[in-house]
Amino acid sequence: MTLAHARSTSPAPGSGVAAPSHRHGGGLAAGLVVLVGVLAVVAFVSVTLGTRDVGLATIWKAFTDFDPDNTSETVIRELRVPRTLVGLVAGMSLGLAGAILQGVTRNPLADPGIMGINTGASAFIVVSIMVLGVQGLGTYIWFGFLGAAVAIFVVYGVASFGREGATPVKLALAGAAVTAGFYSVTTGVVMTNVDALNELRFWQVGSIAGRYWPVFTQTAPFMAVGVAVALFSGRALNGLSLGDDMAVALGQRIRLTRSIMFVSVAVLAGAATAACGPIVFIGLVVPHVARALCGPDYRWVMVYTALLSPIILLSADIIGRVSAGDGELQVGVVLGVLGAPAFIALVRRRDLAEL
Amino acid sequence: MTHELRAEDLSLGYGPQDVVSHLDVEIPDGKITVIVGANACGKSTLLRGLARLLAPRTGSVILDGKRVQDLRSVEVARVLGLLPQTPVAPDGITVADLVGRGRYPHQSWFRRWSAEDDAAVAAAMESTGTAELADRPLSALSGGQRQRVWVAMALAQDTDLVLLDEPTTYLDINHQVELLDLLTDLNRRHAKTIVLVLHDLNLACRYADHIIAMKAGAIIREGAPIDVIDAAVVTEVFGLPCEVLPDPVSRTPMIVPRGRHHVPVPESV
Numbered sequence: 200m201t202l203a204h205a206r207s208t209s210p211a212p213g214s215g216v217a218a219p220s221h222r223h224g225g226g227l228a229a230g231l232v233v234l235v236g237v238l239a240v241v242a243f244v245s246v247t248l249g250t251r252d253v254g255l256a257t258i259w260k261a262f263t264d265f266d267p268d269n270t271s272e273t274v275i276r277e278l279r280v281p282r283t284l285v286g287l288v289a290g291m292s293l294g295l296a297g298a299i300l301q302g303v304t305r306n307p308l309a310d311p312g313i314m315g316i317n318t319g320a321s322a323f324i325v326v327s328i329m330v331l332g333v334q335g336l337g338t339y340i341w342f343g344f345l346g347a348a349v350a351i352f353v354v355y356g357v358a359s360f361g362r363e364g365a366t367p368v369k370l371a372l373a374g375a376a377v378t379a380g381f382y383s384v385t386t387g388v389v390m391t392n393v394d395a396l397n398e399l400r401f402w403q404v405g406s407i408a409g410r411y412w413p414v415f416t417q418t419a420p421f422m423a424v425g426v427a428v429a430l431f432s433g434r435a436l437n438g439l440s441l442g443d444d445m446a447v448a449l450g451q452r453i454r455l456t457r458s459i460m461f462v463s464v465a466v467l468a469g470a471a472t473a474a475c476g477p478i479v480f481i482g483l484v485v486p487h488v489a490r491a492l493c494g495p496d497y498r499w500v501m502v503y504t505a506l507l508s509p510i511i512l513l514s515a516d517i518i519g520r521v522s523a524g525d526g527e528l529q530v531g532v533v534l535g536v537l538g539a540p541a542f543i544a545l546v547r548r549r550d551l552a553e554l
Numbered sequence: 555m556t557h558e559l560r561a562e563d564l565s566l567g568y569g570p571q572d573v574v575s576h577l578d579v580e581i582p583d584g585k586i587t588v589i590v591g592a593n594a595c596g597k598s599t600l601l602r603g604l605a606r607l608l609a610p611r612t613g614s615v616i617l618d619g620k621r622v623q624d625l626r627s628v629e630v631a632r633v634l635g636l637l638p639q640t641p642v643a644p645d646g647i648t649v650a651d652l653v654g655r656g657r658y659p660h661q662s663w664f665r666r667w668s669a670e671d672d673a674a675v676a677a678a679m680e681s682t683g684t685a686e687l688a689d690r691p692l693s694a695l696s697g698g699q700r701q702r703v704w705v706a707m708a709l710a711q712d713t714d715l716v717l718l719d720e721p722t723t724y725l726d727i728n729h730q731v732e733l734l735d736l737l738t739d740l741n742r743r744h745a746k747t748i749v750l751v752l753h754d755l756n757l758a759c760r761y762a763d764h765i766i767a768m769k770a771g772a773i774i775r776e777g778a779p780i781d782v783i784d785a786a787v788v789t790e791v792f793g794l795p796c797e798v799l800p801d802p803v804s805r806t807p808m809i810v811p812r813g814r815h816h817v818p819v820p821e822s823v
């Protein structure tokens with residue numbers, strides 16, 4: 200039952216007018232190839248570059264013919280590679296979590312950082328370690344999920360009160376309040392336990408240094424699932440972006456969609472936080488960059504975000520490694536310094552207004 | 555294809571008070587139904603209830619013999635479409651992209667964009683005069699152009715039942731008449747059942763096969779405009795004294811309001 204139109208002229212088949220989302224498909228696909236290339240380069244630099252200079256031959260040997268007594272090879276295999284891999288999946292996770300939140304709440308400022316989700320996850324993790332004596336990432340990652348879920352629930356719940364639902368302002372305010380609450384819990388717990396303070400210091404500021412294989416193997420499966428769900432949710436987010444009424448009118452089950460989306464955000468943000476501490480800005484800024492590149496179609500936005508986020512996270516990590524002389528700047532610090540101006544530029548842009 | 559859409563004992567609301575309470579209504583199949591009534595009387599609420607956007611507090615909405623809440627949402631969306639009164643669109647979306655979103659219920663993970671989608675979108679844009687706007691961003695259009703794009707999107711959904719909440723808002727008189735003519739064409743040629751909320755009573759009376767006059771969440775009168783619309787009904791529904799004359803073009807009721815001014819000599823009328 201095709202709608203033949205009332206005014207006779209027949210549609211020009213393949214006129215391009217009608218095939219909206221793939222009109223720029225060619226260009227967007229080419230962009231993807233470029234991004235994959237850039238990501239590969241950045242990942243490679245992340246493995247090679249550091250306080251210890253390691254030649255290409257050594258890197259090759261570390262994988263093909265590993266000699267455990269060779270320090271350089273060990274550094275590559277046991278430190279740089281897992282660190283890069285953690286950065287890769289955590290970057291993807293944080294970026295996609297932000298993109299999902301922005302889509303679900305139709306709010307350009309939604310982000311796991313601003314909504315207090317990362318802080319929620321870290322507060323629960325810190326409390327589980329310090330107060331409940333939980334040991335091992337494999338266990339406390341669950342507290343990360345729980346904390347993230349609690350934060351989403353509280354912030355979205357509070358912000359949804361009232362007729363307009365979760366407006367950007369209400370969401371940001373509720374997020375700020377919840378962040379402050381969780382943050383003081385974390386600080387309180389840490390302050391009463393000075394020994395632990397040092398231990399938590401790096402993690403608190405967001406870092407992917409010292410993230411070895413166990414961190415990767417224990418968090419990556421969760422993030423992989425979250426990333427997969429996120430990459431398949433473009434169609435659903437497109438529906439939600441037209442408003443709840445229109446989404447339902449078009450046949451979408453919005454409660455179900457929202458629930459799945461929020462669970463995947465909790466998994467993505469919780470696992471990423473468990474792996475590298477609360478890293479901000481990736482989830483907020485990268486989806487906007489993606490949108491600027493490929494327009495409002497979430498099927499593209501998600502893929503672009505998934506590639507751009509690790510590029511930016513790993514680049515920030517590399518900058519932190521090379522910029523601080525002998526020591527290192529944590530990636531969270533670098534992102535904060537670089538991300539703040541980017542964020543301000545973003546807010547000043549007119550077209551931030553509506554999602 | 556014939557369809558049945560009706561509400562039984564339907565109550566709808568947002569706060570503690572019901573906006574629509576215990577209402578029974580049947581939408582005549584294959585006809586154009588126009589809902590009229592004062593601001594805030596519950597027209598949009600009723601439309602949203604009929605389109606399952608609002609869960610009933612009592613009673614139910616029946617679509618083709620089944621309670622609409624019990625049907626799969628996407629199946630409903632292939633039969634029944636709704637254009638809300640104030641739809642929202644993501645920033646930067648182009649006209650063609652937005653109209654294409656109307657095809658959502660016809661697609662799935664397994665069935666992506668098809669030639670049929672192309673045809674439906676092209677037809678919808680052609681008939682609403684939005685084809686030449688295809689590549690423009692929605693945000694760069696005038697209010698009336700935007701409204702026509704939304705209508706195009708609703709038409710691209712290609713449902714047998716189309717509910718439109720004030721589709722003529724922002725349109726100049728020519729585009730209003732064109733849109734209503736278009737809807738009449740769709741109704742007559744493709745047997746689509748159309749339900750509209752309109753504020754222009756004269757156009758409502760002219761284009762409606764069936765008119766529903768609402769007041770405070772209840773239906774005051776319904777039927778063919780010529781049978782049910784008279785000065786007493788309009789005064790009751792809108793609280794406005796008026797004259798009702800036959801429309802010189804269509805012979806349907808034409809409402810001429812009486813205000814407090816510009817009524818030269820009262821007894822001369």
Ligand SMILES: Nc1ncnc2c1ncn2[C@@H]1O[C@H](COP(=O)(O)OP(=O)(O)OP(=O)(O)O)[C@@H](O)[C@H]1O
Binds near residue numbers: 592595596597
């Ligand atoms: N989302 C909402 N939340 C709370 N109250 C609402 C909501 N939408 C409508 N109402 C209230 O329900 C009543 C009926 O509103 P509705 O939108 O159905 O009116 P309407 O007849 O469509 O009016 P209009 O001609 O102005 O569009 C009004 O009193 C309105 O304030």
Ligand SMILES: [Mg+2]
Binds near residue numbers: 598599
């Ligand atoms: Mg209304």
